[in-house]
Amino acid sequence: MLAMIVMMTLGVLVAAGVAVYVAYPHRGQEMPVAPQLGNAMRKGVDALPTLEDSESRV
Incomplete structure (x- = not known):
């Protein structure tokens, strides 16, 4: 129950x-x-790799 x-x-x-x-x-x-939490979230997402438009259309 506690785990749930x-x-x-x-x-x-x-x-x-x-x-x-x-x-x-x-x-x-x-x-x-x-606002510090928002800045931390933005920095974390900016550090993640993303696909560019040219990379997604293969």
């Missing part, structure tokens, strides 16, 4: 993190309550 509660809580936290990222840093806006 922990996993559900973890799932809700991940979903909330994605929603906050999409609502503010992804659109280029500052987070009103914790």
Whole structure:
């Protein structure tokens, strides 16, 4: 039972993190309550590799 509660809580936290990222840093806006968290999210996503348009059309 405890494992299920922990996993559900973890799932809700991940979903909330994605929603906050999409609502503010992804659109280029500052987070009103914790701008440091938005900057950290933006730096983390900028560090990930992405496909360019020319790479995706093979």
